[in-house]
Amino acid sequence: MPEIVFEGVEKRYGAVRVLQPLDLTLADGEFTVLVGPSGCGKSTTLRILAGLETLSAGEIYFNGRPISRLDPKDRDIAMVFQDYALYPHMNIAKNMSFALRLQRRPKAEINAKVRQVASMLNIAHLLDRKPGELSGGQRQRVAMGRALVRDAGTFLFDEPLSNLDAKLRAKMRTELAEMRDRIDKNMVYVTHDQVEAMTLGDRIVVMDGGVIQQQGTPKELFEKPVNQFVAGFIGSPTMNFLKGELIEDHGRLFVAGDGYRLALGDGARQRIAATNAREVVVGIRPSSFSSRADAGSAIDLKVVVAEYLGASTVLATRCGSSDVLVELSSEELPRVGDRVSYAVKSEAIFVFDAKSGKTL
Amino acid sequence: MQAANSHRLTPYLFLAPAGLVLAVALLYPIGYMVYASFLDWNPSQKINEAAFVGLRNYANLLVDPAFRESLWVTIKFASVVVSLEMLLGVGLALLLDRKLRGMTLLRTLFILPMMIAPIVVGLMWRYMYHPTVGTFNRALKGLGLPPVEWLSDSNWALVSIIIADIWQWTPFIFILALAALQSLPKSAMEAARIDGATGWQQILHIKLPLMMPVLIVTCLLRLIDAFKVLEVVLVLTNGGPGLSTEILSLRIARTASEFRELGKAAAMSNYLLLFLMVLTLAMFFYSKATERRAARLRAEAEGAH
Numbered sequence: 001m002p003e004i005v006f007e008g009v010e011k012r013y014g015a016v017r018v019l020q021p022l023d024l025t026l027a028d029g030e031f032t033v034l035v036g037p038s039g040c041g042k043s044t045t046l047r048i049l050a051g052l053e054t055l056s057a058g059e060i061y062f063n064g065r066p067i068s069r070l071d072p073k074d075r076d077i078a079m080v081f082q083d084y085a086l087y088p089h090m091n092i093a094k095n096m097s098f099a100l101r102l103q104r105r106p107k108a109e110i111n112a113k114v115r116q117v118a119s120m121l122n123i124a125h126l127l128d129r130k131p132g133e134l135s136g137g138q139r140q141r142v143a144m145g146r147a148l149v150r151d152a153g154t155f156l157f158d159e160p161l162s163n164l165d166a167k168l169r170a171k172m173r174t175e176l177a178e179m180r181d182r183i184d185k186n187m188v189y190v191t192h193d194q195v196e197a198m199t200l201g202d203r204i205v206v207m208d209g210g211v212i213q214q215q216g217t218p219k220e221l222f223e224k225p226v227n228q229f230v231a232g233f234i235g236s237p238t239m240n241f242l243k244g245e246l247i248e249d250h251g252r253l254f255v256a257g258d259g260y261r262l263a264l265g266d267g268a269r270q271r272i273a274a275t276n277a278r279e280v281v282v283g284i285r286p287s288s289f290s291s292r293a294d295a296g297s298a299i300d301l302k303v304v305v306a307e308y309l310g311a312s313t314v315l316a317t318r319c320g321s322s323d324v325l326v327e328l329s330s331e332e333l334p335r336v337g338d339r340v341s342y343a344v345k346s347e348a349i350f351v352f353d354a355k356s357g358k359t360l
Numbered sequence: 361m362q363a364a365n366s367h368r369l370t371p372y373l374f375l376a377p378a379g380l381v382l383a384v385a386l387l388y389p390i391g392y393m394v395y396a397s398f399l400d401w402n403p404s405q406k407i408n409e410a411a412f413v414g415l416r417n418y419a420n421l422l423v424d425p426a427f428r429e430s431l432w433v434t435i436k437f438a439s440v441v442v443s444l445e446m447l448l449g450v451g452l453a454l455l456l457d458r459k460l461r462g463m464t465l466l467r468t469l470f471i472l473p474m475m476i477a478p479i480v481v482g483l484m485w486r487y488m489y490h491p492t493v494g495t496f497n498r499a500l501k502g503l504g505l506p507p508v509e510w511l512s513d514s515n516w517a518l519v520s521i522i523i524a525d526i527w528q529w530t531p532f533i534f535i536l537a538l539a540a541l542q543s544l545p546k547s548a549m550e551a552a553r554i555d556g557a558t559g560w561q562q563i564l565h566i567k568l569p570l571m572m573p574v575l576i577v578t579c580l581l582r583l584i585d586a587f588k589v590l591e592v593v594l595v596l597t598n599g600g601p602g603l604s605t606e607i608l609s610l611r612i613a614r615t616a617s618e619f620r621e622l623g624k625a626a627a628m629s630n631y632l633l634l635f636l637m638v639l640t641l642a643m644f645f646y647s648k649a650t651e652r653r654a655a656r657l658r659a660e661a662e663g664a665h
């Protein structure tokens with residue numbers, strides 16, 4: 001359960017730099033989630049932490065002790081691999097107990113531990129099978145089980161739920177969330193599913209192109225994204241982005257574009273005054289629209305499609321030439337083809353610099 | 361109706377010449393040999409003049425001390441040679457399975473002995489084993505040690521041919537083991553490192569078990585080959601001194617040409633053939649059985665999912 005610190009960690013394959021110098025602190029007992037699109041360097045970060053990949057520059061510290069030269073076995077970690085990495089010649093029980101057997105733990109203890117984890121993962125009936133005789137989802141659970149039977153200080157998960165069906169995934173997510181609260185271990189969890197990230201992470205690290213875009217609690221990332229990439233990545237359905245321009249009018253600040261004109265609050269005005277940006281991108285979350293006209297400045301939309309999801313409905317609408325998603329409770333639905341006017345609170349409007357993508 | 365029949369027969373018609381060639385080339389000699397093994401036949405007779413003696417050749421062989429000695433030498437030779445070659449070949453492969461500069465060149469050098477014709481290997485080693493001018497005895501002399509009668513001492517002769525065979529055939533096992541090693545799933549090895557396995561434990565618990573199917577086949581191929589070894593022994597010792605290196609194929613050749621007992625030689629060949637067939641069938645059934653087991657369990661897994 002060490003505190004893990006990445007200091008200027010960098011990874012190059014030949015001339016290609018897949019991780020830019022990376023600084024990151026994972027507090028003791030924290031559940032950290034690395035999210036980002038495919039190829040952004042999540043697995044690489046995890047593999048460097050595990051010791052399977054050498055780093056090109058920088059250092060990693062466990063409780064202040066540099067560990068980048070240690071063998072994986074000396075780092076006290078357990079890991080779930082993205083491609084399972086099960087031992088093809090061992091049955092499931094042997095796969096799961098391999099680490100414990102190497103540690104020469106008593107047989108009874110090993111068996112008990114394996115049974116317990118296997119029944120938690122619903123694979124107790126598969127213990128005599130070989131990995132080649134399992135389905136993808138079953139293999140993934142075995143990979144998970146092999147890590148969970150270990151008593152390691154740090155657990156690394158590389159997309160451990162990606163191959164499960166929706167129901168099983170939700171169940172495992174709950175199990176993991178429970179486990180996170182129950183055991184006091186460092187967990188580093190890689191996923192590209194932002195729902196998993198939001199529900200599991202004490203802290204989320206959003207990566208893109210080998211660079212950490214932002215890190216913080218799920219709430220921080222949702223409410224205060226530092227740039228357009230993070231804003232677009234966190235939250236479901238994804239945030240709407242509209243091109244626009246800043247306009248001062250009678251001492252008030254507006255942002256206007258094709259088919260809309262929205263008033264910004266005073267806080268935003270002060271922040272934006274400090275920059276001299278003109279061209280901006282406006283971000284509005286689908287859930288920020290309200291059908292009550294008095295709830296903020298209004299935006300006119302034309303309904304194109306309505307996706308009924310039960311309690312809520314997602315409307316695909318058009319604002320000028322841009323698409324806008326609106327999430328409403330299913331009671332107050334307009335019809336397809338209607339022109340509607342929804343209000344948006346000024347606090348719910350994000351403004352990004354069109355060039356740098358930074359939040360203004 | 362007849363047209364349909366002839367249509368169905370067409371493919372066989374086209375296959376017939378190939379089938380015929382196969383039958384003649386493969387079955388005829390074997391059939392000939394089996395038939396010959398029931399005869400008391402010497403080379404000056406035509407085959408239809410030879411007396412039919414039933415299984416007498418086989419029965420006689422079982423109590424023939426020279427044959428039994430020869431069989432014993434062959435078994436000794438084959439088992440020692442194959443176990444040492446497996447040990448060395450697999451060990452070298454484990455050692456050289458890494459990305460270092462110059463490794464490709466080294467690997468190429470390693471497999472050179474395999475590419476030399478066995479007769480040449482025999483001549484080469486005969487020179488090196490030469491009691492006075494040979495490389496080994498000169499080296500021993502240089503070290504102040506007494507010379508060794510490599511080929512003329514009945515205790516050393518078998519050792520000498522074993523050394524030559526190991527030199528020639530270890531590379532075969534080396535390249536097959538290396539290929540097996542390099543096709544192992546990388547991620548399983550990584551998982552083992554994470555699970556805390558040391559280098560030895562990775563070899564013992566992960567690499568060797570995963571290489572096992574290839575190693576078993578390699579071992580059987582080598583075993584079959586070792587039972588039929590001829591040229592190197594012929595050139596080095598010609599079976600001597602005494603019967604100390606008279607391996608089976610040499611004995612068969614001598615029985616046919618020197619002792620002029622073709623029937624007996626054929627019976628010996630058949631014993632060898634039978635033995636190798638048992639080995640091959642064992643290998644075949646082993647792989648079939650494992651395949652079938654895997655398929656069955658996979659089907660069950662799919663059903664249970």
Ligand SMILES: Nc1ncnc2c1ncn2[C@@H]1O[C@H](COP(=O)(O)OP(=O)(O)OP(=O)(O)O)[C@@H](O)[C@H]1O
Nearest residue numbers: 013016018037038039040041042043044045082192
């Ligand atoms: N051995 C390698 N040689 C060269 N480039 C590599 C190598 N391994 C990974 N990369 C590159 O490094 C980048 C990061 O890869 P990584 O596996 O960390 O992505 P990821 O974020 O885990 O993606 P995914 O979500 O698809 O698993 C990718 O662009 C990949 O092409």
Ligand SMILES: [Mg+2]
Nearest residue numbers: 042043044082
């Ligand atoms: Mg990955």
